[in-house]
Amino acid sequence: MLSFQPLGDTGVRIGMGDEIRPDINRRIRSYCNALEKNEIHGVSEWVPAYCSVTVYYRPHLIGYDELCRRLEALAERVEETSEADSRVWVLPVAYGGECGPDLEDVASRNGLSASEVIRIHSRSLYRVYMMGFVPGFPYLGGMSDSIAAPRLSNPRPRIPAGSVGIAGSQTGVYPLETPGGWRLIGRTPVRLYDPDRERPMLLQAGDSIRFQPVDSEEYREIRERLNRGEYTIRHQSNGEIQS
Amino acid sequence: MTEAIRVLKPGLLTTVQDLGRTGYQQYGMPVSGAMDPWSLQVGNLLVGNSRSEAGLEITWAGPVLQFLTEQVIALTGGDLGASLDGSPVPLWKSLRVSPGQELRFKGALQGTRAYLTVAGGVRVPPVLGSKSTYLKGRIGGFQGRALQADDVLDTGDSDPLAYRVAGRQLSRDQQPVYKEHLQVRVVPGPEYEVFTPAGIATFFNSDYRITPQSDRMGYRLKGPNIPHRRSADILSDATAPGSIQVPAEGQPIVLMADRQTTGGYTKIATVISVDLPILAQAAPGHTLSFEAVDVNQAQKLAVEQEHFLRRLEAVSL
Numbered sequence: 294m295l296s297f298q299p300l301g302d303t304g305v306r307i308g309m310g311d312e313i314r315p316d317i318n319r320r321i322r323s324y325c326n327a328l329e330k331n332e333i334h335g336v337s338e339w340v341p342a343y344c345s346v347t348v349y350y351r352p353h354l355i356g357y358d359e360l361c362r363r364l365e366a367l368a369e370r371v372e373e374t375s376e377a378d379s380r381v382w383v384l385p386v387a388y389g390g391e392c393g394p395d396l397e398d399v400a401s402r403n404g405l406s407a408s409e410v411i412r413i414h415s416r417s418l419y420r421v422y423m424m425g426f427v428p429g430f431p432y433l434g435g436m437s438d439s440i441a442a443p444r445l446s447n448p449r450p451r452i453p454a455g456s457v458g459i460a461g462s463q464t465g466v467y468p469l470e471t472p473g474g475w476r477l478i479g480r481t482p483v484r485l486y487d488p489d490r491e492r493p494m495l496l497q498a499g500d501s502i503r504f505q506p507v508d509s510e511e512y513r514e515i516r517e518r519l520n521r522g523e524y525t526i527r528h529q530s531n532g533e534i535q536s
Numbered sequence: 537m538t539e540a541i542r543v544l545k546p547g548l549l550t551t552v553q554d555l556g557r558t559g560y561q562q563y564g565m566p567v568s569g570a571m572d573p574w575s576l577q578v579g580n581l582l583v584g585n586s587r588s589e590a591g592l593e594i595t596w597a598g599p600v601l602q603f604l605t606e607q608v609i610a611l612t613g614g615d616l617g618a619s620l621d622g623s624p625v626p627l628w629k630s631l632r633v634s635p636g637q638e639l640r641f642k643g644a645l646q647g648t649r650a651y652l653t654v655a656g657g658v659r660v661p662p663v664l665g666s667k668s669t670y671l672k673g674r675i676g677g678f679q680g681r682a683l684q685a686d687d688v689l690d691t692g693d694s695d696p697l698a699y700r701v702a703g704r705q706l707s708r709d710q711q712p713v714y715k716e717h718l719q720v721r722v723v724p725g726p727e728y729e730v731f732t733p734a735g736i737a738t739f740f741n742s743d744y745r746i747t748p749q750s751d752r753m754g755y756r757l758k759g760p761n762i763p764h765r766r767s768a769d770i771l772s773d774a775t776a777p778g779s780i781q782v783p784a785e786g787q788p789i790v791l792m793a794d795r796q797t798t799g800g801y802t803k804i805a806t807v808i809s810v811d812l813p814i815l816a817q818a819a820p821g822h823t824l825s826f827e828a829v830d831v832n833q834a835q836k837l838a839v840e841q842e843h844f845l846r847r848l849e850a851v852s853l
Contacts, residue, residue: 312771347774493664
């Protein structure tokens with residue numbers, strides 16, 4: 294069942310559930326694909342979130358009630374999205390040390406060694422549930438509770454772009470330098486947001502991420518190759534690794 | 537393409553803005569664009585541009601600009617005390633400027649943001665379909681940043697007869713008046729039911745002051761606390777321009793042009809689209825009170841505003 298609520302006079306929030314669940318996420322992705330395929334006059338864009346899709350529109354082109362009727366009718370035409378279409382990005386991560394100053398802390402809080410935290414963090418496949426907060430930031434699902442750690446009580450004023458952090462049972466990557474309170478366990482040289490790239494945001498909702506541990510030497514090498522434009526970020530699709 | 541305007545002093549915050557970067561919110565990219573899109577659109581029409589052309593958004597303490605070629609310009613929005621070679625510049629009226637003339641600003645007299653439009657538009661490369669500057673993301677506008685001294689702006693090609701539009705103006709009764717207290721209309725929700733009834737009554741019956749912690753991203757307000765029934769946090773969800781978030785501490789934040797696309801705070805209401813341009817002209821220290829309207833009323837007002845701009849557009853052609 295869909296619920297409709299106005300977000301001012303330029304947005305409508307379509308509620309599709311009330312918790313973070315893979316099946317709800319699939320339904321949301323399928324609905325967004327249907328929005329893509331069936332243009333509704335007056336709709337300008339939409340944002341998928343954990344439990345909703347918010348559709349933005351131009352109020353002089355379509356009225357709220359008419360839009361809700363069309364969006365409800367669209368739900369009948371949604372086709373199941375195939376998982377095979379999902380891209381899996383492989384992000385190299387240097388764990389610990391300067392790149393991940395809180396790794397030891399996350400380990401001791403969970404009664405683990407640093408290398409166990411790395412192993413657990415890098416073996417999961419993380420689904421991008423939604424994007425937001427800052428350009429290119431993925432809200433990821435799928436982290437093991439065994440490496441969960443609370444946010445810092447005193448956020449850092451500056452966190453370098455590429456930092457991989459843990460907040461509660463969530464993990465994420467900072468796309469650009471911002472203040473932040475996540476506990477940092479590593480860093481990827483890959484830029485999730487690069488204003489100079491033709492397509493500045495690397496990820497989209499529905500993608501998946503796998504973190505691949507690299508040592509500090511490999512990290513530097515990849516970073517230099519990225520700067521020279523010689524490193525292609527790997528992603529898998531339909532089970533194939535592409536580069 | 538012509539080198540048209542040299543920045544002698546940048547002012548507090550002067551950026552290139554159009555009507556915003558639509559279509560990339562699902563990747564986390566804020567929309568940005570003019571804080572007061574109404575004034576930018578009127579300014580564009582006064583100089584014979586399309587409504588969506590890019591202009592300069594000038595904030596509070598304005599820049600010193602030198603014109604390098606003959607141009608037709610207009611200033612709209614807030615009255616920041618503009619003068620051209622020492623003579624006051626009328627707002628809401630297009631005028632011709634000559635090479636060497638300097639535009640200065642004394643300081644805000646009424647409103648906080650002025651828009652400078654030029655015939656042909658401020659020419660910068662569009663990024664993801666928009667010329668708007670998004671400062672935090674270092675993207676769009678003039679090299680992804682606010683203007684600095686010695687920057688030289690180009691303007692696009694304008695109609696060779698553009699000078700004919702000089703003198704076009706908005707009649708006095710059509711010009712907005714910016715006051716120190718604003719009654720702002722909002723559509724309640726979507727997280728309306730997480731607040732206590734007393735909290736909702738407080739929100740609608742109190743004055744809230746705009747604090748200095750206010751910028752293009754949002755206005756932090758100060759006033760009576762708005763208590764929640766339970767948690768102030770929700771699963772991260774989309775925001776809209778004008779969404780009013782209330783974090784646990786109970787003080788509202790109104791999200792503006794550079795707002796983040798998603799947020800995890802409860803939203804008590806959203807400012808309606810026709811009131812956002814007026815709100816964008818309010819300054820720290822000014823007060824707001826909120827009045828609920830339903831979405832259909834809000835849309836009726838939005839349609840009226842659109843019709844006004846279209847009539848102005850038709851007259852401009």
